[in-house]
Amino acid sequence: MASTNDLKNGMVLDLDGQLWQVIWFQHHKPGKGNTVVRSKLKHVLTGKIVDKTFNSDTKVDTATVDRRDMQYLYHDGTGFVFMDETTYEQVIIPDETVGEAKDYMLENQQATVALHEGNPLFIELPASVELEITYTEPGLQGDRSTGGTKPATLETGKEIQVPLFITNGEKVKVDTRTGEYLGRVN
Numbered sequence: 001m002a003s004t005n006d007l008k009n010g011m012v013l014d015l016d017g018q019l020w021q022v023i024w025f026q027h028h029k030p031g032k033g034n035t036v037v038r039s040k041l042k043h044v045l046t047g048k049i050v051d052k053t054f055n056s057d058t059k060v061d062t063a064t065v066d067r068r069d070m071q072y073l074y075h076d077g078t079g080f081v082f083m084d085e086t087t088y089e090q091v092i093i094p095d096e097t098v099g100e101a102k103d104y105m106l107e108n109q110q111a112t113v114a115l116h117e118g119n120p121l122f123i124e125l126p127a128s129v130e131l132e133i134t135y136t137e138p139g140l141q142g143d144r145s146t147g148g149t150k151p152a153t154l155e156t157g158k159e160i161q162v163p164l165f166i167t168n169g170e171k172v173k174v175d176t177r178t179g180e181y182l183g184r185v186n
Contacts, residue, residue, distance in 0.1 A: 002062045004037040004054040012044065012116070014061040019044040019116060020052075027056070044121045047099070066115045067124070072105050080105075082113055093120045103158035104129045104176045125176040130185045131155050132171050139164025149181075 002011075007025045014020075020041040029035045035056035042049050054060070070082040070091070079092040080102070093113065095102070101123040105111065112124040136152035149161040152172075160174060162181045171185040 001059050004058045004060060005056060007037060007039065012063040012065045012114075012121070013041070014063040015041075019063050019121065020050075021122075023049065044116075063116055065121065067112050068115065070111055070113045072107060072109050072111055074107055075102075082111070091120065093123070097121070098123050101125050101176070103154075103156055103179070104131070104174065106131070106156065127177065128173050128175050128182055130171050130173055133162070133166060133168055136162065136166060136168060139166070 005027070007022055009022055009024065011022045012019055013022065021044055023040045023042050025037055025039040027035060028038050037054045037056060037058075039052050039054065040049060041052050069085050071085055073081045073083055073090070075081070076092070079094045080098050082091050082093055083089070084091065091113070097120050098105075099122070101111070104125055106129075109129070110126075114121045114124065131154045133152045134155050137150055139148070139150055148164050150164055150166075151159050152162040152166060153159050154172075154174065158179070160179055160181055162172065166172065166181075166184070173182040173185055174180070175182055
């Protein structure tokens with residue numbers, strides 16, 4: 001049990017038997033009345049995001065979430081195979097649980113896997129990853145006042161927008177949360 005005053009981003013709550021991750025929260029003191037805590041919660045299994053308001057100092061159940069550093073090994077057709085780096089135990093995580101993280105994962109890459117009672121909940125990747133551009137059209141500089149972008153395909157198959165000067169075979173840094181191009185890697 002925890003108080004709503006103790007909420008933190010990333011905390012997982014057990015509300016009515018369902019797991020919700022805190023994405024954002026704010027303490028709010030209206031002109032009249034008691035302080036409330038506004039929050040955005042993401043359903044751990046479905047990804048649905050809802051706004052929820054709690055009275056200040058309300059007790060909520062917290063879920064015990066075990067975050068383990070694991071290494072992504074390969075995709076076997078039914079799911080993604082990860083290896084726990086401390087026990088060397090292999091875990092198969094379904095495609096739905098991995099979600100969009102697959103667009104930024106390469107074999108042998110490190111990731112944090114969140115587990116609740118032995119069941120994988122979600123994958124946390126580093127804020128940015130370095131990936132190679134496998135295909136992009138040549139950039140043509142034309143009459144424009146600002147720098148243009150063009151589509152480029154990463155080695156994982158994900159398509160992102162990059163500046164016109166990027167060519168095939170270059171390594172780029174990509175934000176795993178938004179999918180934005182962050183820069184070239186030397």
